[in-house]
Amino acid sequence: MSESPNPEELRIGVYVCHCGTNIAGVIPPDEVAEWASHLPGVVHAADTLYACADSGQTLIKNDIKKYNLNRVVVSACSVRMHEATFRGAVSEAGLNPFLMEMANIREQCTWAHGHDKEGALKKAKDLTAAAIAKARFLAPLEMITVPVTKRAMVIGGGVAGISTALDLADQGIETILVEKEPTIGGVMAQLNKTFPTMDCSI
């Protein structure tokens, strides 16, 4: 990591999502965007109906070029939901994917404080500001590539494990099927005829 400060100008773009009414039903996203536009480093801030939809992603991609953005903040849902989506979008526009940061103003804000609109708005602004603050210190990173051992292991030899193993093996993948009992089959092997076909289970 280079420690020498590089005073290149920060150009952050901020996108505040409505998520239909999931967010916009509780707080005004345009107000959050307007407020964010005055934070240091932010050169452009906008609200968008669905940031994750094609239209939202296209907006972000076009803006990266139009405003020459070098950081993107998406104030929307959980990173567990869409971090990969937005990393993909910014990298399609030529930005390193690690220069995108999300603020979770849905799961952890409007959905959790639906009856405290004022509190939710303050929190949405703070969460957006925090993502912008982190964005100022983001550095571009390269993914690490690792080799792949082309062998699979399936643990449990019931009907689910057997199907998995057969499908993997039919794709040509060497598969070890591990079963703790002396026989495979699981519960299904113990059953009489099974619905919906009412044929014998084994």
Next chain:
Amino acid sequence: MVDAARHPKIDVRTYTQVERVEGFVGNFKVQLREKARYVIADRCNGCGDCAKVCPIEVPNRFELDLAPRKAAYVAMSQSVPLLYTIDQEACIHCYKCVEACGALDAIDFSQEDKIVWEDIGAIVVATGFNHFDPSVIPEYGYNQYPNVITAMEMERLNNSAGPTVGNLIRPSDGENPKRLAIINCVGSRDKRFNPWCSNFCCMYAIKNAVLLKQMYPEIELSIYYIDIRTPSKGYEEFYERAREMGIKFIQGRPSLITEDKKSHNLFVHSEDITLGLVTEYEYDMVMLNQAAVPQPDVDSVSSVLNIQQSPGGWFMEYHPKLRPLDTPTDGIFIAGACQGPKDIPASVASGSATASRAGRILHSDEWEIEPIIAQVWEDRCVSADGKKCGICAKACPYNAITVEVGTAAQVTTAKCHGCGGCVAECPHNAITQLHYTDAQILAQIRALLADKPEEKIFAFRCHWCSYGGADMAGTSHFEYSANERGVRVMCSARMDTDFIYEAYRLGAGAVLYSGCHPQDCHYITGQLVGASRAERLQKIFDKMGMSPGRFRIEWISAAEGQKYANVIDEMQQTIDEIGKEKLLAEIESMKPEMEKRARRMYEVPDVTDASDYSDKMKIAMTLEVVDIGK
């Protein structure tokens, strides 16, 4: 079953258990214990001569103890592989089997468990489910009344391959029952036992009723139910057919079963909601549709494979909608009923789907992983100056750090999983974690506490669990105080003491230190590093005279949304009870001490520039691609 055993690409290892899993996507190392069967696999031809001469009989678990088996046994005649096993617990070492096996010489009492390691690119977990034991519901009389049986026992009793060759008989007298009651939701949808619906018992209740009606046209069949759940394709039609066949459906959950001591007939006491009556009908036999429950060893399997559990102990998916068969660990997937009750079509579908998820990885030559790993600032590491240290290496759950006096600590990129434990533990701030640097985290803390910090409940959350728990609170719309502000790091091991001091220095009303439960930790022992640090902090704050509750340590899983909401609300209550004036005074009086303690981090490159968020930008940053030292 046979297809799997015959497939040239499938290596079936029965009587085998997974004991350890190391490594990461594309590069797992799995330790297996192949238990000794005392039978040599390549020699046994499955003739069963050993079982014929074996004098020992024990109950056959496969037949739910309804029939015996020998100490030399196969579970069932269709076992795959058809390979005998000698049950050492039952065996009396008479060696009659050895004699009977004769020239094949397949029995070998000197066999021992074999430990083998396998290199694996991707893992699918399909460990299935178990059956609820209805004897814990005393009012149903299972294990007291001989003619009360479970659904699994029914599956064996009306099975032509079962112990009675498909002749359904009453255990009390060997007669065919003329009136049979089937009771749904036994241990399911019952807050005393399991809140969930077991998914397939409505359908197998109907299935067994239809089969029995075909076998014994005179039989009277009643199914007691709360709701009949038949949502899949063709299921409702099947239910309709059963009604047309004259099978009775009684809406009500039976409250009691009593027995006539002489005839061993049974009386089912239940409300009939449709008729608005309390009923008591007599039957010859009762079948209990026991709930599907997680496997008894689910905790140890979760910890070996690093899988989290949903409430109740089912394996938890990474995202219920978008990644329903992935676990948080890249390269490990879940299929079948281990995730929650699934019938056969759904289990097969999820099996095929995971084969495709795993195939994405296994068909690639290389796989990408996030570069959020640890990096040493060599000039800050005291080991480079010839001092003994190595604290970082002790914190690392993966042995990814080597420290030799005279050179700076070295992180092996491929081994580092990015918990950040070493980063927070290093007393010299000589390590950073990419994408979770001190500067980045401090900038967030400062932004979040810029305005009225004394009103804020500041939460440190780990990515995998407590951040997930906060998401779950939102997804479930469990509302909690909007004064909560949080940052996310990968593991509680990354929650540096400096961050906590800094939050208090800035005037936070309360601070939550939260991560996963120890058994759920995504980084083996990362949580332990985080937990012991949190306990140290608690002692320090106690000594400083901090009001109880202003620092709180909680372990919250990704499934515990309600807990997350409750904890935040309790913390809100704590600061409300302290009162603003007293709180502000306390914050002010502790500021110098917090500042002194937090000072260490101001030495970190970049951090000073993060100090005042509202200040004009004067930040240190680099747009060069960081060399991660592969």
